[in-house]
Amino acid sequence: MSFPYLSDVVSSLFGYTLPLPLPMFGLFVALAMLIASHCLRRELRRLYESARIGAARVRRKGKRGIVSHIDIPPQDVVPDLTAVVMLAGIVGARLFHILEHMDEFMANPWGMIFTTSWLSIFGGLILGTLAGLYCVRRWKLSLGPVLDAAAPAMMLGYAIGRIGCQVSGDGDWGTVSNMSLKPDWLPLWTWAQTYQHNIVAAVIAAPGVYPAPLYETLMAFACFALLWALRKHPFQTGWLFSVYMLLAGVERLLIEQIRINPVFNVFGIHATQAEMIAILLILSGLLGITLLSRRLPTGRAPYTSDSTATAH
Secondary structure, three states: OOOOEHHHHHHHHHOOOOOOOOEHHHHHHHHHHHHHHHHHHHHHHHHHHOOOOOOEEEEEEOOOOOEEEEEEOHHHHHHHHHHHHHHHHHHHHHHHHHHHOHHHHHHOHHHHHOOOOOOOHHHHHHHHHHHHHHHHHHOOOOHHHHHHHHHHHHHHHHHHHHHHHHHHOOOOOEOEOOHHHOOOOOOHHHOOEOOOOOOOOOOOOOOOEOOHHHHHHHHHHHHHHHHHHHOOOOOOOOHHHHHHHHHHHHHHHHHHHHEOOOEEEEOOEEEEHHHHHHHHHHHHHHHHHHHHOOOOOOOOOOOOOOOOOOOO
């Protein structure tokens, strides 16, 4: 059973029909951004207090309209960073989905642009990351420490966002379940679901399809736990973000094996858009881990800051 809107959840739990047309996927995305930003603030505060990252330089307009630059703790820019990344991520998620389904877009462009479903997670990740990098550069923050601090937060946000896919039934499920492979000890709902009343109005015959969002949620939470445990690593700046790229790529490459997505032919290689991006993430992550795995001298902070941080 799916719950596309908040009114569906209220009706199922309490039996009341209320006009609450808030999409559950959107609510979970908002929740994911809030929790991820809290995680990022916590990590940036830890790095700032241990002098492993410098202050953020921001523009402030005085009472007479005079613009000046001041230094503030890096965690204080997280709300602005979250807003920028969220907006860019939504645009990227929609854009990459359109590029992946150009035939459908040409047939109904406005419908695909303004639909409340069908988003490309990797598209949101790429454009959101690019927007975040622009902000980091503008605020004169050291890129490496920010990326390392963001790695666990990004994986945690991804896990929570996928819960929204599962709850709303937004079409991110897998292929038809092979019941002959199902272990007897597994409950049926963990192997096959029909996503009744899903937001895309798709009719799925019994026994159902693989609940891919559920699997992604579990894998992403496991990856977050690993990144959180490794966040105080002794290696060079950027090592943790390299681990994040490796984990994100492996997770998505695995789930694509039970997903239905358009297959593209690029230089003779047949793969989905997500598979190609996942492979690039894996290769980038392996390269980063290889280059940055050298331990720093004892007593030296694994991060360096460009300036001394002073709050005003």
